[in-house]
Amino acid sequence: MISKTTNLKTLLLSAAMALSCAAFSVAQTVPSPEDVYGFRVGADYKLADYSQIEDYLSQLDAASNRVKKIEIGETVLGRKMYLLFISTEENLAQLDKWKDISTKLARVQVDDEEAVKLSQEGKAIVWVDGGMHSTELAHGQMTSELAYTLATSETAEMQKIRENVITLLMPVMNPDGLDIVVDWYRKNQGTAYETSRPPILYHYYMGHDNNRDWFMNIMPETYNVTKILYNEWYPQIVYNHHQSSPSWTKISLPPYADPVNPRIHPAITAGVSEVGSAMTKRFSLENMPGAIADNFYTMFWNGGGRTVPYYHNMIGILTETGHTTPTPRFYDPEKLPKTVAGGTPTDGTDIMYPDPWKGGESHFRDAVDYMLTATWATLDLAADRKSNYLHNIYKMGKSSVEKGKTEGLFAYIISKKQWDSFEAVNLVNVLLRGGIEIEKATRDFTVNGKEYEEGSYIIYTAQAFRPYLMDLMEKQNYPTRFQYPGGPPDTPYDLAGWTLPMQMGIDVDKISESFSAPTEKVTDLVNYYEGDVNRNGAFGYALSVNTNASVVATNKVLKAGGTAYKSMTEFKAGKQTFPAGSYIVSGEKEMMESLADEYGLEFTGLSAKPEVQLKKIHLPKVGLYKSWVANMDEGWTRFVMDEYEFDMDTLHDADIKTKDLSQYDAIIIPSQRPSSILHGHSNLSMPEKFTGGIGLKGSVALSDYVEEGGTLIAFDAASNFVIEQFGLPLRDAVAGTDSKDFFIPGSLIKAGVDTSHPLAFGMKDTVAVSFNRSRAFTINKQSKKGEGGVEDIKDAPAPDVEVIATYAAKDLLMSGWAMGEDKYIAKKPAMVKAKYGKGSAILFAFRPQFRAQPRGTYKLIFNAIYEGASE
Numbered sequence: 001m002i003s004k005t006t007n008l009k010t011l012l013l014s015a016a017m018a019l020s021c022a023a024f025s026v027a028q029t030v031p032s033p034e035d036v037y038g039f040r041v042g043a044d045y046k047l048a049d050y051s052q053i054e055d056y057l058s059q060l061d062a063a064s065n066r067v068k069k070i071e072i073g074e075t076v077l078g079r080k081m082y083l084l085f086i087s088t089e090e091n092l093a094q095l096d097k098w099k100d101i102s103t104k105l106a107r108v109q110v111d112d113e114e115a116v117k118l119s120q121e122g123k124a125i126v127w128v129d130g131g132m133h134s135t136e137l138a139h140g141q142m143t144s145e146l147a148y149t150l151a152t153s154e155t156a157e158m159q160k161i162r163e164n165v166i167t168l169l170m171p172v173m174n175p176d177g178l179d180i181v182v183d184w185y186r187k188n189q190g191t192a193y194e195t196s197r198p199p200i201l202y203h204y205y206m207g208h209d210n211n212r213d214w215f216m217n218i219m220p221e222t223y224n225v226t227k228i229l230y231n232e233w234y235p236q237i238v239y240n241h242h243q244s245s246p247s248w249t250k251i252s253l254p255p256y257a258d259p260v261n262p263r264i265h266p267a268i269t270a271g272v273s274e275v276g277s278a279m280t281k282r283f284s285l286e287n288m289p290g291a292i293a294d295n296f297y298t299m300f301w302n303g304g305g306r307t308v309p310y311y312h313n314m315i316g317i318l319t320e321t322g323h324t325t326p327t328p329r330f331y332d333p334e335k336l337p338k339t340v341a342g343g344t345p346t347d348g349t350d351i352m353y354p355d356p357w358k359g360g361e362s363h364f365r366d367a368v369d370y371m372l373t374a375t376w377a378t379l380d381l382a383a384d385r386k387s388n389y390l391h392n393i394y395k396m397g398k399s400s401v402e403k404g405k406t407e408g409l410f411a412y413i414i415s416k417k418q419w420d421s422f423e424a425v426n427l428v429n430v431l432l433r434g435g436i437e438i439e440k441a442t443r444d445f446t447v448n449g450k451e452y453e454e455g456s457y458i459i460y461t462a463q464a465f466r467p468y469l470m471d472l473m474e475k476q477n478y479p480t481r482f483q484y485p486g487g488p489p490d491t492p493y494d495l496a497g498w499t500l501p502m503q504m505g506i507d508v509d510k511i512s513e514s515f516s517a518p519t520e521k522v523t524d525l526v527n528y529y530e531g532d533v534n535r536n537g538a539f540g541y542a543l544s545v546n547t548n549a550s551v552v553a554t555n556k557v558l559k560a561g562g563t564a565y566k567s568m569t570e571f572k573a574g575k576q577t578f579p580a581g582s583y584i585v586s587g588e589k590e591m592m593e594s595l596a597d598e599y600g601l602e603f604t605g606l607s608a609k610p611e612v613q614l615k616k617i618h619l620p621k622v623g624l625y626k627s628w629v630a631n632m633d634e635g636w637t638r639f640v641m642d643e644y645e646f647d648m649d650t651l652h653d654a655d656i657k658t659k660d661l662s663q664y665d666a667i668i669i670p671s672q673r674p675s676s677i678l679h680g681h682s683n684l685s686m687p688e689k690f691t692g693g694i695g696l697k698g699s700v701a702l703s704d705y706v707e708e709g710g711t712l713i714a715f716d717a718a719s720n721f722v723i724e725q726f727g728l729p730l731r732d733a734v735a736g737t738d739s740k741d742f743f744i745p746g747s748l749i750k751a752g753v754d755t756s757h758p759l760a761f762g763m764k765d766t767v768a769v770s771f772n773r774s775r776a777f778t779i780n781k782q783s784k785k786g787e788g789g790v791e792d793i794k795d796a797p798a799p800d801v802e803v804i805a806t807y808a809a810k811d812l813l814m815s816g817w818a819m820g821e822d823k824y825i826a827k828k829p830a831m832v833k834a835k836y837g838k839g840s841a842i843l844f845a846f847r848p849q850f851r852a853q854p855r856g857t858y859k860l861i862f863n864a865i866y867e868g869a870s871e
Contacts, residue, residue, distance in 0.1 A: 029063055030060065030063045030064045030148070030151060030152050031056070031059050031060065031063060032145075032148050033048075033056055033144040033145050033148055036052065036055060036056040036059060037052055037056065037144075040365070041141050041142060041144055041145040041365075041368055042138065042141065042142070042145075042326075042363070042364045042365030042366075042367065042368035042369070043326070043364070043365065044326055044327070044328050044363060044364060044365075045189060045326050045327065046326055046364075047137060047141065047182045047185060047186070047326055048141060048144070048182075049178065049179050049182045049183070050079060050172060050175045050178050050179050050182075053140075053144060053171060053172060053178075054080070054082070056144050057069055057082055057084065057144075057147070057171060060084075060147060060148065060151065061084070064151045064152070065089040065092070066086060066087065066088060066089055066092065066150075066151045066152075066162060067084055067085070067086050067092075067147065067151050068084070068085040068086075068092050068095070069082055069083070069084050069085075070082065070083050070085070072224045072225070072227070072228060073220055073221075073223075073224030074220060074224075075174070075175055075176045075220060075221050076176065076203070076204045076205065076219060076220060076221070077176045077204055079175040079176055079179075080175075081170075081172075081173075081175065081221065081224050082170075082171060082172075083168060083169070083170055083228065084147055084167075084168070084169040084170075084171065085166060085167070085168060085169075086147060086150045086151055086162070086166075086167040086169055087123070087162050087163075087165065087166045087167065088162045088163055091123060091162070091163070091166060095166070098122060098123045098125070098166050099232065099233055101118045101121065101122035101123075101390070102122065102125050102233060102234045102235070102236075102390070103232075103233075103234055104118060105118055105119065105122070105234075105390055105391070105393055105394040105397070106234035106312075106313065106393050106394070106397060106464060107234070107397065107464050108394060108397040108398050108400075108401050108464045110394075112398075115391060115394045115395075115398075116391065118390070119387045119388075119390040119391035119394065120387050122386070122387075122390050123164060123165060123166045123386060124164060124165045124166070124236055124237075124382040124383065124385075124386035124389050124390065125165075125166050125168065125233055125234065125235040125236055125237075126165055126166070126167055126168065126235055126236065126237045126239065126378065126379060126382045127168045127170070127228075127229065127233075127235040127237065127238045127239060128143075128146070128167060128168070128169050128170070128239045128241070128375055128378075128379075129143075129169070129170035129171075129173050129225075129239070129240055129241065129305070130142055130143040130170070130171060130172065130173070130241045130371075131143070131170075131171065131172035131173045131174055131175075131177075131178055132173035132174055132210060132211055132240065132241075132242070132305060133174070133177075133202075133208060133210070133211065133242060133243070134174050134177030134178050134180060134181040134202040134203075135181055135197050135198075135202060135324060136242055136243035136244065136324050137181065137182075137185075137243075137324055137325060137326065137364075138243060138321060138323065138324065138364060138367035138368055138371060139241035139242070139243065139321070139371055140171070140172050140174075140178050141368065142241070142367075142368045142371045142372060143169060143170075143171040143172070143241075144171065145368065145372065146169065146371075146372060146375055147169055147171065149372070150162070150167060150169075150379075157376070157380055160380070160383045160384075161376075161379045161380060161382075161383045163383070164382070164383040164384075164386045165379055165382050165383050165386065167379065168228065168233060168235060170225065173210070173221065173225065173305075174202070174203055174210055174221060176202075176203065176204060177202035177203050177210075180198055180200065180202045181197075181198060181202055184196075184197075184198040185325070185326070188687070191687075193685070193686060193687055194325075194327055195325045195327050196685060196686055197630070198630065199628040199629070199630060199681070199686060199690040200628075200630055201630045201631075201632065201634075201635045202630075203219070203221070203635070204635070205219065205635045205636065205638060205639040206219060206632060206635055206636070206639075207630055207631075207632045207635055208632060209632045209635070209636070209851060210222065211240075211242075211304050211305050212303055212304065212494065212851055213303075213851070214226070214303050214304055214305055214307070214308040215302060215303050215308060215430065215434055215468075215472060215498075215500075216430055216851070216852065216853055217430065217433040217434065218639075218852050223433055225305075226433055226434065226435075227433075229309070229312070229314075229435075230312055230433075230434055230435030230465070231433075231435050234312075234314070234393070235309075235314060236314060236315060236382070236389040236390065236392070236393050237275065237314065237315045237317065237378060237382055237389070238305070238306060238309040238314050238315070238316050238317065239306075239317040239319075239375065239378055240304075240305040240306045240316070240317065240318050240319075241319060241321070241371055241375075242318055242319065242320045242321070243320060243321050243322070243323070243324040243367065244320055244321065244322050244323065244324045245290075245292065245295075245320045245321055245322040246292065246295060246340050246341035246342075247337075247340060248331065248336065248337060248340045248346070248357065248359065249290045249291075249292045249322060249340055249341065249353075249356075249357060250288070250289065250290025250291060250321065250322050250357050250366070250370055251279075251283070251290060251291050251292070251319055251320065251321045251322065251370045251371075251374065252291075252292050252293070252295045252296075252297070252319065252320040252321075252341075253276045253279050253280065253291055253292075253293055253317075253319045253320075253374065254272045254273055254275060254276025254279075254293060254317065254318075255272065255273040255276050255277075255293050255294055255352075256272065256293075256294065256295075256297045256298055256299050256318075257294050257295065257296055257297060257298050257493075258298065258481070259298055259299070259300050259478075259479050259481065260298070260299040260300060261299060261300045261301075261302070261310070261471065263311065263467045263470055263471045264299060264310045264311060264467060265313055265396045265399065265400075265467065267392060267395075267396055268310050268313065268314075268315060268316075268396070269299060271315040271389075271392070272299070272310075272315055272316065272317065274381070275315060275317055275377075275378055275381060276293055276317075278377045278378065278380070278381045279291065279319070279373075279374045279377045279378070280293065280354075281377075282373055282374075282376070282377040282380075283355070283370075283373060283374075284354070284355050286373060288369070288370060288373060289355040289356060289357045289358070290322070290355070290356065290357030290370075291353075291355065292340070292341060292344060292352060292353045293352040293353070294352040295341045295342075295344075295352075296341070296342075296493065297318060297320075297493055298492065298493040300478065300492065300493065300496075301492065301493050301494045301495055301496075301498075302468075302471050302472070302498065303494065303495065303498065304318075304494070305318075306318040308434070308468070310467075311465065311467040311468035311471055312434075312435060312464075312465050312467075312468055313392075313393050313396035313397050313400070313464065313465070313467070314393065315389075317378065319371070319374050321367045321370050321371050321374075322362070322366070322367060322370075323362050323363070323364060323366055323367040324367070325364065326364040327364075328361065328362065328363045328364070329362050330360070330361055330362070331359035331360060331361075331362060332359060333358050333359040333360060335359070336358055336359050340353070340356075341353075346358075396464075397464030397465075398464075400462075400463065400464050400465065400466035400467060401462045401463060401464060401466070402462075403461075403462075403466060404460065404461035404462025404463060404466050405462045408461070408470075408512070409461050409470075409510050409511065409512055410460070410461060410462075410511050410512055410513060410514050410515070411458055411459060411460045411461060411511045411515070412458070412459040412461070412469075412473055412508050412509065412510060412511070413447065413452060413456060413457070413458055413459075413508070413509040413511060414427065414428060414456065414457040414459070414506065414507075414508055414509075415452055415453070415456045415507065415509065416452070416453040416454075416455045416456045416529065417453065418506060418507060419505060419507070419546050419547075419764060420505060420506075420546055420547045420548060420549075420855075421528075421529055421547065421600065422528060422547045422548055422549035422599060422600060422601075423504050423505060423506060423547070423548060423855045423856075424504075424506050425526060425527075425528050425529065425600065426504065426855065427500060427501065427504050427506050428457050428522075428526055429525050429526060430472075430500065431459065431469065431472065432522065432524075432525055432526070433525070434465070434468055434472075435465050435468070436459060436463070436465055436468065436469050437459075437460070437463045437465075437521070437522075438457055438458070438459050438521075438522045439457070439458045439459070439460070439517075439519035439520065439521055439522065440455065440456075440457055440458075440519060440520055440521075440522050440526070441453070441454050441455060441456045441457075441458065441517055441518060441519055442454060442518045442519060442520050443518045445517040445518060447509075447511055447515045447517070448511065448513070448515075450509070452517075455529060457522075458517060458519055459473075472498075472499070472500045473499070473500065473501060473508065474499060475497065475499050475502070475748075475814060475815040475816075476496060476497040476498065476499065476747075476815045476816050476817075478492060478496035478497065478747075478816050478817035479817075480817065480819070487740070488738075488739045488740050488743075489739055489740070489743045489745070489819065491745055492745050492746065492817065494746065495745075495746035495747070495772070495816070496745050496746050496747045496816035496817040497746065497747040497748045497813075497814070497815030497816020497817070498748070498815065498816075498853070499748060499768075499814070499815040500853075502748050502768035502814055502815055502856075503748065503768055503770065503853050503854045503855065503856060504853075504854070504855040504856055505764060505767065505768075505855060505856030527600070528549070528598075528599055528600025529600040530597075530600065531595070531596030531597055531598075531599065531600045531601045531602060531603070532596055532602050532603070533589065533592045533593050533596050533603040533605070534602070534603070534604060534605060535573070535574060535604055535605030535606070535607070536605045536606075536607040537586070537589065537592070537603070537605030537606060537607075538605075538606070538607045538608070539584070539586065539606045539607060539608050539609050540563070540565070540584040540585055540586035540605075540606050541584065541585055541586065541592055541603035541604060541605055541606065542571075542573050542576075542578050542582055542583070542584050542603070542604045542605075542606055543582060543583040543584075543585065543601060543602075543603060543604075544578055544579065544582050544602075544762075545566075545578075545579055545580075545581035545582045545583065545761050545762035545859070546579060546762050547601070547762075548644075548855060548858050548859065548862075549599040549600065549601055550582075550583050550601065551644050551858075551859075551862045552599065552643070552644045552645050553583075553585070553595045553599060553601055554583045554585055554617075555619060555620075555644060555645035555646060556591075556595060556645050557585040557586075557587045557591065557592075557595075558585075558617075558618065558619035559619055559645065559647075560587055560588070560591060561587070562585055562586055562587030562588075562591075563585070563586045563587070563616070564583055564584065564585045564586075564616070564617050564618075565583070565584040565585075565614040565615060565616050565617065566581055566582070566583060566584075566614065566615045566617055566758075566761075566866060566870070567580060567581065567582050567583075567584065567610065567612055567613070567614055568580060568581075568612065568613040568614065568615060568758065569612045569613060570582075570612075571610040571611075571612045573604045573605075573606055573610070574604065576604055578604075579761070579762065580756075580758075580761050581758065581761020581762050581863065582761075582762075584606065584610070584614065585603075615870045615871070616870070616871040617866050617869045617870050617871065618665075618869050618871060619646075619647050619869070620646055620647065620665040620666060620865045620866060620868065620869035621647045621648075621649070621663060621664050621665050621869075622641060622646050622647065622648045622649070622664065622665065622666050622667070622668060622865060623648075623649050623651045623655075623661065623664035623666070623667040623668070624637060624638055624641060624648055624649070624650055624651060624667075624668050624670070625651050625656065625667065625668065625669045625670065625677075625694075626638075626650045626651060626652055627652075627653065627672060627676065627677060627680060627693065628652065628653065628680055628681060628686070628690040628691070629672070629676050629680055629681060629693075631670060631671075631672050633670035633671040633672065633715065633716075633847060633850075634670040634672075636670075636849055636850070636851055636852055637668060637670045637715070637849055638650070639852055640849045640852060640858070640861070643852075644862070646865065649664070651667070653680060653692060653693055653694055653695070653698060656694050656698040656701055656702065657694070657695070657697045657698045657701055661701060661702070661704075661705040661710065662705065662708060662710065664705075664710065664868075665711065665865065665868035665869040666710075666711040666712070666713055666864065666865045666867075666868035666869070667702070667705065667710065667711070667712050667713070668713045668714075668715070668865075669712070669713070669714045669715070669718040669721065669722070670715050670718060671715040671716035671717045671718050671847050672717055672718050672721075673717050674717070674718070674720050674721035674724055674725075676693065677693055677694055677718065677721045678693045678694055678695065678699070678721065678725075679692065679693045679695070680692045680693030680694075699725040702722075702725070703725065703726055703836075705839070706726070706836045706837060706839040706840065706841060707836060707837030707838060707839060708837065708838055708839065709837075709838035709839045710839040710868070711839055711840060711842065711864065711865075711867060711868030712836075712839070712840075712841045712842070713841075713842045713843075713844075713861070713864050713865070714841065714842070714843050714844065715844045715846075715847050715848065715849070716772075716774050716775065716844060716845065716846055716847045717775075719732075719775070719777075719843040719844060719845060720732050720735075720775070722841050722843060723843070726834075726836055726841060728801075728834045728836070728841060729779060729780040729799035729801060729834070730777050730778065730779055730780065730799075730801065730832065730834065730843070731777070731778050731780065732775045732776070732777070732778075733775065733776040733777060733778040733824060733825065733828050734775050734776055734824050734825065735775070737820070737824060741819070741820045741823075741824075742819060742820035742821070742823070742824045742825075743817075743818070743819040743820065744771045744772075744773065744774070744816075744817070744818045744819070744821060745772070745773060745816075745817060746770075746771075746772045746773070746816065747771055747813060747814075747815060747816025747817055747818055748768040748769070748770065748771070748813075748814040748815040748816055749768070749769050749771040749807060749808075749812050749813065749814060749818065749821065749825075749846075750766060750767075750768065750769075750807070750808040750811060750812050750813075750814050751766070751767055751768075751769045751805045751806060751807050751808060751830045752765060752766055752805065752806050752807075752808055753765055753766070753767055753804065753805045753860075754803065754804055754805070754806075757802065757804050758863060758867065759804045759831075759833060759842065759860065759863045759864055759867065760804050760805070760859075760860065760863065761859070761863055762859045762863070763857075763859055763860065764856070766808075767805075767856050767857055768814050768815070768854070768856060769805075769830060769846045769848070769854065769857055770846055770847055770848075770850040770853065770854045770857075771818075771846050772846075772847065772850060774845055774846045774847070775845045775846075776807055776824065776825035776828035776829065776830060776845050777828060777829040777830070777832055777843070777845055778828060778829075779799055779801050779803075779829065779832075780799055782795065782796040799834075800834065800835035801829075801832050801833070801834045801835070802832060802833040802834075803829045803831070803832055804831040804832065804833060804860070805829070805830040805831035805860070806827060806828065806829055806830055807821075807825045807826055807827065807828050807829075807830050808826065808827075809826055809827050810822070810826065812825070812826060829845070830844070830845045830846060831843065831844050831845065831846075831860060842864045842867075844860070848860050848861050849861060
């Protein structure tokens with residue numbers, strides 16, 4: 001007779017075997033990356049391109065009921081971007097439920113009692129991405145294996161993660177760049193340049209700055225992701241994979257370095273460190289040395305993929321993992337340095353580097369393994385504490401709402417009446433893209449005695465993402481920090497100041513007292529204010545120079561075969577006064593009506609030519625210098641030229657030397673070190689085709705171009721190149737200064753503008769300029785000193801240099817951090833026009849188009865270009 005115990009054992013064994021067979025069946029039917037790619041992820045010398053990754057993702061999605069793939073948009077160059085949801089089959093069947101719970105908690109749409117209930121019921125939402133920075137090759141490859149393992153592994157840990165977490169996996173953040181870098185590696189494999197980087201930007205416009213666009217959301221790749229993060233799914237953890245770690249380490253992880261932005265909820269700072277601690281512990285237990293923390297990356301700057309989440313009450317994680325290339329390398333253990341990462345000892349005595357890596361062979365697969373291990377640590381923590389993370393994001397959001405009601409400002413009002421209403425609407429959309437809640441006035445209203453028109457925007461600060469709102473709208477006060485007492489300043493991570501109304505030239509009213517107004521909630525990105533075409537336009541239609549939109553409209557009219565003028569003085573049309581520099585365009589009225597609708601422009605008809613001086617302009621043909629030293633400032637300049645419909649050619653070094661440059665109304669040299677412009681890459685670092693720079697021949701060609709009447713425009717560092725090569729009567733006023741005496745590491749600086757000058761038409765008289773370790777000019781003066789005395793001689797001719805913009809005399813710092821500004825740049829020229837032969841060099845001491853953010857200084861570029869296109 002068989003006992004009940006034996007029966008039970010048999011049943012249990014059968015069940016275990018069934019589960020084992022089921023797991024084996026899943027593994028057999030779901031393809032691994034190696035099945036599709038033909039090599040293991042991370043194999044030496046092997047890379048999958050985006051078409052291979054797309055193929056694998058499609059096969060994984062089709063084969064596994066634990067994976068759901070969706071398309072979230074396209075890249076600049078038209079490649080599709082995908083997001084994977086990975087969890088249990090049951091959880092994926094209820095995605096709308098989990099998204100709704102996450103939304104209600106993050107947005108504080110429930111009360112405390114309901115929040116506790118939903119936190120217990122919901123699933124942790126964790127975002128993981130790879131492939132943002134394309135020359136950091138491992139993470140864009142690793143995500144395929146991550147998806148496969150998470151979907152198929154039957155370990156207790158993976159089952160727990162699938163049950164408690166909805167993983168949002170972004171396999172490749174920059175598909176265009178992935179293919180650029182993979183193609184470059186394959187072409188150069190086996191050569192001296194196998195591990196070199198491509199000589200072009202790996203994002204069409206931004207290059208490495210694709211991790212600097214996270215509050216402007218200018219590029220489609222950024223906004224495609226932002227919609228998911230801050231407007232749909234609201235993950236509690238956002239994990240960006242990057243490379244590489246400091247030399248002789250394996251991975252850099254949280255906790256991060258000081259300072260932390262005080263607008264971030266302190267629980268976020270603790271949460272970031274908690275995730276870092278879980279990673280460090282896992283590496284130690286799995287015998288994976290080389291994890292270092294407290295290294296360079298701070299929690300102050302707002303604008304990166306892992307930093308913007310902080311201001312949305314989300315835990316943002318960045319890891320930097322070593323070994324970016326599939327080519328192996330060897331670290332001689334005998335040469336292990338005593339310290340790494342600027343002074344951290346390698347003997348295991350530092351709390352932030354307790355398990356040092358001692359060297360030896362290093363392979364691409366190592367990077368994949370470290371990234372996977374860090375991700376498992378993060379997901380495991382989220383699975384164990386999912387209710388805690390869900391409730392915490394609610395509590396932080398609720399705290400923000402309460403602060404908005406009781407502390408500081410009650411609301412911001414962006415009035416319909418603006419110097420440039422086009423950019424005011426752009427500001428509103430920047431905030432909306434980032435998840436800020438905004439109301440629009442449905443009728444006129446009054447606050448504190450000031451009348452506001454219907455259509456004005458109200459942003460109440462009592463909202464869950466208040467830290468994000470306040471950080472973008474208010475000035476930054478970056479703390480003064482030094483590397484050591486009496487030493488140089490401690491360089492901020494990226495920028496120190498970025499206040500958007502200042503950069504964009506928008507007037508925003510700050511209201512402290514509570515008020516009520518007739519409004520409706522804005523539920524989508526807003527259109528520009530209603531435009532109009534009025535009066536008889538027999539001669540043409542006038543457009544105010546004050547708005548940037550007039551430039552794109554003028555260029556579109558010219559492209560369509562119309563005509564255009566710029567006025568040299570102000571004039572009246574009916575009851576409206578148009579400032580000097582305004583545009584008069586003529587063409588089909590239907591086109592004017594279309595442009596008025598598209599950009600919210602008012603076209604005022606002119607029945608006859610105004611009795612003021614007009615300069616006829618044609619569609620400018622712009623030459624944009626593009627070095628083979630990939631330059632993000634070139635990419636951003638090219639973006640602005642494309643956005644505003646300028647006719648533009650890219651000019652490489654050979655083009656500068658050999659082309660007929662006289663065909664260009666203006667040539668722009670973006671910010672780049674003079675030595676890099678002149679010499680470019682050496683043949684030690686790059687294939688011959690991409691070596692060298694402009695050289696002497698190119699410098700002479702540019703000189704001849706300007707002497708014969710051309711307009712050369714140079715931004716920031718490139719202005720030094722022009723000064724040196726042309727022998728202009730100028731010098732860089734801050735060249736050679738010690739950073740202990742003068743230091744402005746990415747801040748907004750006040751400048752005054754001579755608005756009577758044609759190059760400054762349409763500008764406000766005071767603007768914020770983006771100063772990123774930039775410069776100031778000094779105009780050379782005749783010296784009458786000799787042998788210690790002053791000589792009584794005649795004055796030499798004054799340098800033919802016109803000053804268009806000047807740094808302010810006092811209170812220069814508007815937002816960020818500055819040291820020595822009063823001594824070194826106050827009252828010094830920030831933009832000049834230097835006569836050179838029949839033409840001129842227009843030099844900017846700063847970058848007026850930096851990352852396409854400082855819209856308030858765009859017109860200085862546009863006016864300079866149109867001056868070259870004047871007939």
